[in-house]
Amino acid sequence: MTKKWFNCFLRESDREAPSPCPSTLLNAFLVALFILLIFIFSFSRLEYDFHWAGVWAYRAKFIRGLGMTLVLSFFSLIVSFLLRSLFALGQKSRFLPFYFFSRFYVEIIRGTPLLVQILVFFYVIADAFRVQNRYVTGVMILSLFAGAYISEIIRAGIDSIGETQLETARSLGLTRFQQYRFIIFPQVFKRILPPLAGQLVSLIKDSSLLSIISVSEFTLNAQEVNAYTYSTLESYLPLALGYLLITYPISNLSKRLERAFSYET
Amino acid sequence: MKLDIRGLSKAFDEKKVLSDISLHLDGIRSLVIIGPSGGGKSTFLRILAGLLVPEAGEVIINGKPIPTEESSLREYRKTMGMVFQSYNLFPHMTAVENIMLPLVHVHGYGQEEAREHAMGLLARFQLSLHAEKKPALLSGGQKQRVAIARAVAVSPSFLLFDEPTSALDPEFTSEVLDVIEELREEGKDLILVTHEMGFARIVSDYALFLDEGTVAAAGTPEEIFDYPAEERLRLFLAKVLKY
Numbered sequence: 246m247t248k249k250w251f252n253c254f255l256r257e258s259d260r261e262a263p264s265p266c267p268s269t270l271l272n273a274f275l276v277a278l279f280i281l282l283i284f285i286f287s288f289s290r291l292e293y294d295f296h297w298a299g300v301w302a303y304r305a306k307f308i309r310g311l312g313m314t315l316v317l318s319f320f321s322l323i324v325s326f327l328l329r330s331l332f333a334l335g336q337k338s339r340f341l342p343f344y345f346f347s348r349f350y351v352e353i354i355r356g357t358p359l360l361v362q363i364l365v366f367f368y369v370i371a372d373a374f375r376v377q378n379r380y381v382t383g384v385m386i387l388s389l390f391a392g393a394y395i396s397e398i399i400r401a402g403i404d405s406i407g408e409t410q411l412e413t414a415r416s417l418g419l420t421r422f423q424q425y426r427f428i429i430f431p432q433v434f435k436r437i438l439p440p441l442a443g444q445l446v447s448l449i450k451d452s453s454l455l456s457i458i459s460v461s462e463f464t465l466n467a468q469e470v471n472a473y474t475y476s477t478l479e480s481y482l483p484l485a486l487g488y489l490l491i492t493y494p495i496s497n498l499s500k501r502l503e504r505a506f507s508y509e510t
Numbered sequence: 511m512k513l514d515i516r517g518l519s520k521a522f523d524e525k526k527v528l529s530d531i532s533l534h535l536d537g538i539r540s541l542v543i544i545g546p547s548g549g550g551k552s553t554f555l556r557i558l559a560g561l562l563v564p565e566a567g568e569v570i571i572n573g574k575p576i577p578t579e580e581s582s583l584r585e586y587r588k589t590m591g592m593v594f595q596s597y598n599l600f601p602h603m604t605a606v607e608n609i610m611l612p613l614v615h616v617h618g619y620g621q622e623e624a625r626e627h628a629m630g631l632l633a634r635f636q637l638s639l640h641a642e643k644k645p646a647l648l649s650g651g652q653k654q655r656v657a658i659a660r661a662v663a664v665s666p667s668f669l670l671f672d673e674p675t676s677a678l679d680p681e682f683t684s685e686v687l688d689v690i691e692e693l694r695e696e697g698k699d700l701i702l703v704t705h706e707m708g709f710a711r712i713v714s715d716y717a718l719f720l721d722e723g724t725v726a727a728a729g730t731p732e733e734i735f736d737y738p739a740e741e742r743l744r745l746f747l748a749k750v751l752k753y
Contacts, residue, residue: 413598416559417612417660418588427611432602 299474300483303466310466311487317380317462318449321387326441328388329396347396354393359454362386367458383452383460391448398440402433442499446492453488463487511572511668511699512536518567520553527553529723531567535716540694541701542714544734546746550723551703555672558701560586572667588616591661595673597653599645599660605652606632606641609660617664631659635689651682658689668699675706707750711735719743 252260253268354362363386371382406429414424456465464484471480515533519526528550535541543551556562557569560576560583569576577583599608609628613619619627632641635655645653654674661669671690675683687709694700694713704710710717710731717734719727719742727733727740738744 409594409596409598410600412561413592413594413600415584416561416587416592416594417664418584418616419612420584423615427615428600432600435602 293478295479296474296476297479300470300476300479303470303473306466306470307463307483307487310461310463311491313461314449314452314463315491317383317387317452317455317460318445320384321391321448321452322445324384325388325390325392325395329392329399351393351396354390359390359451360457362390363454363458379458379460383455383458387448387452387455390451391444394444394447395441398437398444399433402437403429405436406432439499439503442495442502446496446499449492449495450488511538511541512570513538513541514570516567516570518554518557518564518569520550520557520562520564527723528557528564531723531725533718533725533728538716539697539699540714540716542710542717542731543701543703543720544705544707544710544717544746545720545726549720551720552672554720555670555701555703559590559592559670561592588664589667590670591664591666591668592670593654593657593661593672593674596677597645597650597657599648599653599657601645604642604644605637605648605656608645608656609663612660612664628659628663631663632656635659649682650678651685654678654682654686655689658686658693662693662698668701669693671700671702671704673703673705675704705750707735707747719746721746 249262249265252262252264253266253271255264257264257268366386366389367379367382371385376382376385410428411424414428419427452462453464455462456468459465467480467484471477474480513533513535515531518528518531520528531554543554545551553562557564558571558576563578563583577586599605600611603611606625606628609631610619610621610624613624613627614621629638629641632638635658637652637655637659640648640652640656645656648656658674674690675686678686683706687706690700690702691709691713702710702713712731714731717729717731718725719734719740721742727738727743733739734743735747738747
């Protein structure tokens, strides 16, 4: 009898008999309950008086910040995608300076903390080149940062198109441009959509670091509300929830895309 | 088909793959190339296809030399059809789109015209039902027949086959060989690299045995398959026909 109910907690492929209960719902509920209990227990030990009213007064500020985060992330994604398509080609380039620049750039950006990059770029480079607008600078930094990762995604995508396909395309008399247009890009685009969506999720969270150069995005607004109201948790919990509200649909979408395109190969 | 080859050599990173091949053939309809792996068969075929440029020597097919400049090579490639070992259909396109691609973008057909032509060929190879399927949904034999249809569609002056059945499950081999035999009977000129000795024997009117980068033996199917004189050829045939 207990064995029968045990099937509720197994993956479909591992079950010995059909599950006697709605498995997905039950398991999701149990996990949520467990996490909730941990939180309830932790908060009950905290001896902290929540003052939501003070923070609630600043709700418009949260929403404006969230909007700014979305705008920054969106533009950064576009700019980095354009820039990086170039760099992905650069890494395949036969022209050595271009090749080394691409490799250098990817290694440096991926090997150093974003926080340091933001500080150096804003206080040193942007300042030297007299770029005053911190929002423009912010988008530039995020684009450069995300771009290093995106260029790896694109390069891997191009590499994943087999040499035999390109040979076939040549044997059919296609020009190099036609090979990219009809054979490489359509396939690469589909293959890199899922990791690209994942990269957007990281980008949205990473944009919170722009608060250190006073870009008025989501995190900075939460920090300010905290400073006005002295209600730390009341300011930061909505912050976490807000990020989750944007990132969850995107990572969900990316998983769906991955499944949708997986039959191709 | 008239084939004139003089002093053909090709190396990859110092490793000689073809060394100084010379050959004069006239009035050949179907040429079969056999030989051990690594003997230079695929390289030889790729040079004939204009996909590889030799280090030395020249190839003259039907009186026209194969060019060595990329831009004129592209023009040359348009005039022949090649079928590869691993089908090489484009996975993001349906069967009919695979056939239409070179028609529309290389040979200047209109969309409608190309579709009609492609559907006609698919019908001929009993593939009409599969026209709108992507390669992942086709069997190996079906994929290879679509690939043959794609090569034939542009009315090439000759067809090249690089081990067209090597990647197939045995049950699909005959359906592909039937199509090739049919094309030969129709009078298409073809050059075929294959490990199917029985088929090679029937379909060829001239055969080459390529070993260690040279033409170790050449002759009519009788000379090559029935009364092999050359020692290496005898050993090779004994090995592949053992079971």
